[in-house]
Amino acid sequence: MNESWRHRFVRDPFALGGLILLLLVLVAALAAPWLAPADPDTTSSDLLLGPGAGHLLGTDQHGRDVLSRLLFASRTALMAGGEAVGLALVIGVPLGLIVGYFGGWWDRIGMRIVDALMAVPALIIAFAIIAVLGPGLTNAMLAVGLLFAVRMIRLVRGIVLSLREELYVDAARLGGAPRFYVMGRTILPNMLGPVIVQSALYFSAALLIEAMLSFLGVGVQIPNATWGSMLAEARAEQFNQPFLPFPPAIALTVTVLALNFVADGLRDSLGKGNAKSPRKPRRRAAAAQATVPVTSTAGLAAVDGAELRIRDLVISVAAPGGPLPAVRGVNIDVRRGEIVGVVGESGSGKSLTALSIMGLLAPGVSVTGGQVLHQQVDLASLSDKQMRSIRGKRIGMVFQEPLSALNPAMTVGAQIAETLRIHTKASRKEALSRAVELLDRVGVPDPEARAKDFPHQFSGGMAQRAVIAMALACEPELLIADEPTTALDVTTQKQVLDLLQELVDEFDLGVLLITHDMGIVAETCDRAYVMYAGQVVEAGDVVGIFTRPRHPYTAALLRSTPRGAVGDRLPTLPGRVPNLVDIGAGCTFAPRCSFAQDSCRQGEIPLLALGGPSASRCLLTDQIKMEAV
Incomplete structure (x- = not known):
């Protein structure tokens, strides 16, 4: 019995611990207005106090409560990571899909642009964008998001180059699906694992970059609280209050480590699926003019009808x-x-x-x-x-x-129904009903239940029967x-x-x-x-x-x-x-x-x-x- 990726993930103690820590940070960020003991921007005469009953994590040089600022800074950190990663996904995934799937000039031009951008140090590009747009969280994360988008394009393009040669992609094309349908319905679901893992890593990198930019004064501006700006302020007062840098430093370190643990857990759990058999690439190419001689086959009689x-x-x-x-x-x-x-x-x-x-x-x-x-x-x-x-x-x-000709991200019944919906006006319900009939016709036992199963739940023989059912969905003249x-x-x-x-x-x-x-x-x-x-x-x-x-x-x-003779050596x-x-x-x-x-x-x-x-x-x-x- 195949173990799901969720079970593999929760059995990894580091991944599970990282997820719990991230959930705690998320709860702290969302509930900051209620959990914070004071207004994070309210000053007082209690300057540079250490941890105590009145202020659990002490106060800073302006008398502001460190715990309150830490809770509100977690909101800024998660918002920064979300903006950067979101922008990277919105730009990087579609462009990576296009250049990887279409290839040709799309790939050549797109990857030359990506290579040129990656040749320039990332911080220089980030500072240039911030210099043009001005400091602030949104502008800083726009710069970071664009840097991540360039790398996401390269990642997605590489995945697509591999996936587009899989038999189940050819099977989708054989079903008559348009290119963008194949990209979105067949290729995209099968590359979500690596994209999710990389997004988790980008999120942790975004937190570090945002903290660094805020530390340098070109990110979130005072008096808004961020972990980076809190570290910058604590640096000036570390001799007067040595404890002051520890809360933001620990919060940043723990969150980044938790994200990395989650990313590692996702990578390990999502990477233990069904192995795919290697195969030769199969795709139509533009015709070229050949100068080779063609042997006449006039001696072979044509077959009537x-x-x-x-x-x-x-x-x-x-x-x-x-x-x-x-x-x-x-x-x-x-x-x-x-x-x-x-x-x-x-x-x-x-x-x-x-x-x-x-x-x-x-x-x-x-x-x-x-x-x-x-x-x-x-x-x-x-x-x-x-x-x-x-x-x-x-x-x-x-x-x-x-098993390579079936899309591992879709149920078998849905794949058969997909061909019917592309070529006929059948509704989703009608197509699924017809898929069950076809599975029954090709000898798949309990077809209604098996139509809801994924390919890895089929044996080789049953999977071949399902592939035959898919090929027969629209009653072709030739197989x-x-x-x-x-x-x-x-x-x-x-x-x-x-x-x-x-x-x-x-x-x-x-x-x-x-x-x-x-x-x-x-x-x-x-x-x-x-x-x-x-x-x-x-x-x-x-x-x-x-x-x-x-x-x-x-x-x-x-x-x-x-010929059936036991022990005979075949020539x-x-x-x-x-x-x-x-x-x-x-x-x-x-x-x-x-x-x-x-x-x-x-x-x-x-x-x-x-x-x-x-x-x-x-x-x-x-x-x-x-x-x-």
Whole structure:
């Protein structure tokens, strides 16, 4: 059972003690008019008295009661900290969100301004602002707040750069959410922990800076009481009354330490949540013009009635010497009512192809050739704004890491309902009711109760079912499943695959299933495309591929598939998928192929039609007898 951050916080004695001290200071500040034994500004002839019955903390050089001034000074201190931190949050959080999320010129210009401001010593900027606006609490805290805002921008920007690459952010975008909605609803709640911790530290720093400015005479002006001005006055009289500096010094020290203890406690308790799995950044980039050759795929016959048609797709990665093709001349068709597999090793271009459909390629990676046609609309040519009406509504996507694809700050039911509210006119109540129905349909037990749970309360299999429910919320025509069973155990994997097959029949879905497991292809798919080094090297119906593979790479993958015999050593394929810069002329699989001849290394190998939906990128297909499975 996961322990909440509140329980972790109260179990930290220093954090709890700091919180109690802060509450006492807050009560003293709010109740100062009633707790103070005298008016803090009233003078008397009782000068520089020590602690006693008449004055519990003595009097100062003007005969004013030190306890009364100390209580009213706590109000000034808390007001100063609140003004400075409030200004930092109002300015720093929105600007940090914008420059971090949008990136590009927003980030470059914004961070250069921040760097320039941080290069100047903070006190110089503070004194300059006070010199222009004049002394006083508000002006002093305006100066401090602006200094904190600059640092808050940098903090928030760094958090956003990390969070915007999380799968649950991509999932929100896949639901069709606008940018500012994603920023405010998905990213902002998940960065509150670090922001709260930093705000507590800024609050304590604001108290020290305010005390210092008042001590120097450029902060709160006499006769108003602050801890800094009380220290300044006590310094002149410390030889006549040695006790006088102690009350404000102790009050300032204790409050600052309490704030630091609370900040440390918040940092430790909020930082022990669910660990997130690392992943590659995934985001759409602006298309660049590639100068790479595209291999013709005319030999691959088109599939009638396809919901999705990928034609001569080229995806390039930006590099110092020019764009490098990561996916080259790929053709894929998916009809409604069928599951089409795309299989290959890591680095073969499977996921890039899938992400290009949704417009979620990483910065520096872009579609530089070909088309991605969905109902005759080229998705690769649409802007991010135009894609919002497609993502989640017309095309859904299921990621391989379900717990990373769900927003940890929102309940599962609310996340499913969010997609419905973005694309339909459903009310909050109607959307939540539909979310419960979807959870029930995908096999989540007690769906009404589980809809109120957070993602960390779901197992991996249940979380994947919830992600599938989210993808189906608006009844899309096409579902892209990017290795949806990789993180699951064998039993749960079988249940999820069975569920996908049921949903294809029930909703008449077309499913593009990305996997590296030939066993999943055999069990689940109707047709399959085998990819290697960014190219389709074989295509056909699953029965044909498994009974008569037509490319050496396909045959090697099949030989490496477990067949249930205990103790048998599986053959392995030597070598690895070539790096983009190492792709030379000829067959890209030739360095690893035991059948390769000199002709295989000369010129591009076309995808040769073999009748029906079958095709192979091998010159020796008819000469080599591949091992059947």
